[in-house]
Amino acid sequence: MGLDPGLRRLALGTLLAAYPGPIPPDWAVDLVAEGLAGHTLFGTNVHDPGQVAASTAALRAGRPDVLVAIDEEGGDVTRLAHATGSPYPGNAALGAIDDVALTRRVYEAIGAELAGLGITVDLAPTVDVNTADENPVIGTRSFGADPVRVAAHSAAAVAGLQAAGVAACAKHFPGHGATVADSHYELPTVDVPLDVLRERDLPPFAAVVAAGAQAVMTAHIRVPALTGDGPATFSRRVLVDLLRHEYGFTGAVITDALEMKGAAVAAGGVGPAAVRALAAGADLLCIGAQVDAELVERVVEEIVGALADGRLERARVEEAAGRVAALAAWTRATGAAPATPTTLGYAAARRAVRVEGELSALDRPLVVQLHTASTIAEGRVPWGLGPHLDGVQELRVVAAETDAAALRRLAGDRPIVLVGRHLHRLPGGPELVTALAAAHPVTVVEMGWPARWRPAGVRAFVTTYGASHANGRAAAEVLGLAG
Template identity: 85%
Template sequence: MGVDPGLRRLALGMLLAAYPGQVPPDWAVALVAEGLAGHTLFGGNVHDPGQLAASTAALRAARPDVLVAIDEEGGDVTRLAHATGSPYPGNAALGAVDDTALTREVYAAIGGELAAVGVTVDLAPTVDVNTADENPVIGTRAFGADPGRVAAHTAAAVAGLQSVGVAACAKHFPGHGATVADSHHELPTVDADAALLRARDLPPFAAAVDAGVQAVMTAHIRVPALTGDGPATFSRAVLVDLLRGEYGFTGAVVTDALEMKGAAVAAGGVGPAAVRALAAGADLLCLGAKVDAALVERVVAEIVGALGDGRLDRARVEQAAGRAAALAAWTGAARPPAPTGPAEPGLGYRAARRAVRVEGDPTGPARPLVVQVYAAATVAEGRVPWGLGPHLADVEQLRVVATEVDPATVRRLAGDRPVVLVGRHLHRLAGGPALVEALAATHQVTVVEMGWPGRWRPAGARAFVTTYGASHANGRAAAEVLGLTG
């Protein structure tokens, strides 16, 4: 006996699926026609603007109000520019500049590019307050570590995106910035009471709500004071009592990807996770990146089954589907008639240049040897090119793994030249600090930190340059500051 068609369409109306490749497969388009809320796009779906616009047009042909979402944060998390790196700095750089008008302008430019290719929801900005230097998943995605500054830039980013008709989605509620674990791989814990959360983590979300943000994304984090042993995504106290009751949010609550271990393991699979999130007050369920038709049908069956066995209330599910539909209606009504992309070419590069901070004297008498230290990417970032390489003119570059390279080899290759050592999160990279300090003992060393800088500064280094991100724009800015672009 099959699933009731009416209940199936109701369940589909709360799901954000995904598909592989640069052309939506038939099943992905068919599900949209049958009521699927929409799809989230990832780097593998993107080749160029023309191709992406054709893909989103195919989805809209199946149903005009389909939601097309993407993680386009600028900086280190980019899907549009995953092959080259983003032409915009990310939040940490914008927070370092601390010009809210610039933040609004950058986000409006990003939104213009998204609107031009048919994307309707940007799963951004990240509004977590990054208070843990060791945070492995937020870092440069945050506007900073000060709640007031993060709140001000949150409001500017939301206003910028939504000014061009792209719905913003503030994430990750109630705040992922104090974690030292990645919820893609495990369930992180934030050991804070409600008073600390209100003072430290929640002000940016309040600012987003005040700015009219259309969506808020949940965090797969455990906050024992609020959520008990489970993640916030499954907590009615967080999603209803706090977000809606206390902060007055009326838009769509979107889950982070339910395939992430912070949710799926806690619930026993993506389907049960979908049911628990809906019961807690979520409205739009992101399934993740690895989705096929069979997974969508399993989740639909789980939701319909939960309606039958009492785990889900019909009114709650209809409410969720209604909020997902309202988000789609907003994107349709707000869509500009003829989006043309950013009005000011080069905006992101100028913004990145303003963010660079230099401690010490990075100048030297000779062209340096540039040494880029390998750093693994997070799941959120994906494998995106980074570093100074594309911007160097007549400068030798060496790529190394900190734990595998012998400093004597680097010294020999450098000869009498100074060394520019480029890394991401060097303070917590295995072998990173030791390599820097070993080279600084014999050579003039300038460190270019393209991740979250933390408080560490290497002994003996001549200069320390902070870019607050590793986007294409950040790399060019650092190369310009060092005089390496020609």
């Protein structure tokens, strides 16, 4: 006996799925026609602008108000420019510049590009206050460590995106910035009193609510003072009492990907996680990137089963589906802004660069880029100075496997420019920099989160606040190495 068609459509209306490859398969479009809320696009779905526009048109043929979402944060997290790196600096750079009007213009430009491709929801901005230098998953995705500054730029980012006709989804509520674990792999804990959250982590969320953000994304983090042993995604106290009642949010609550271990392991699978998230007050359930028709049907069956056995109330699921429909209606009713030339992003990235020390005598340097693993959120996006160098030798090495004396011999009488991300916590990174600088002229370019660490003996320390294509170009220009 099959599922009740009405209940199946109701459950589908709360799900944000995904599909493999550059062309939506038939099942992905068929599910949209049957009531699926929408799909998220990932790098594997993006080859070129024409192809993306054709894909979104195919999805709209399934249903005109389908939601098409993407993680396009600019900076280190980009899907549209995953093959080259983003032409925009990320939030850390924008926060360092601290020009709120510029932040709005950058996000409006990103939104205009998305709107032109038929994408209706940007799973951005990241509004977490990055207070932990060791944070492995937020870092340069944050506007900074000051709640007031982050709040101002978060509101500007939301305003910019939504002026372009793309719904903003501020993330990750109630704040992922103080974690030292990645919720893709485990359930991080932020063990602080609620008063600390209100002063440190929550002001940006209050600001985006006031700015009219259409959506807020949950965090798969444990905050014992609020959530007990489970993640915020499954906490009614977080999603309803705090976000809706205390902060007055009326838009759609979107979950972070339920396939992430911070949610799936805690619930016992994606289907049970979907039920728990709905029960807690979430409206639109992001399943994740590895999705097929079978997984969608399993999640639907779990939701319908929960309606039958009392784990979920029908009124709660109807409320969730209604908020998702309202989000879809907003995206259809809002006109798109004209596209902005991408030179905006390169000029902004140049303004973010900070130089400590002396950059003279950088003639014909040996550029050494230290390998750094990417997070799941970032994906394998090219970074560094390489694409921007003019006749300069570049070498890519693993810090922990590299001999400083051998590098000095290779450089000879040339200075060394050492390029890295999060050098302060890169295995072997600080030791290699120190050993090189002790006997050779060294300039360091830090393209990750700007920690307090500064290596002894270097000629200059250059901070870009991100590793996007625009950040790399800006660094090469400041060093006088750009072609």
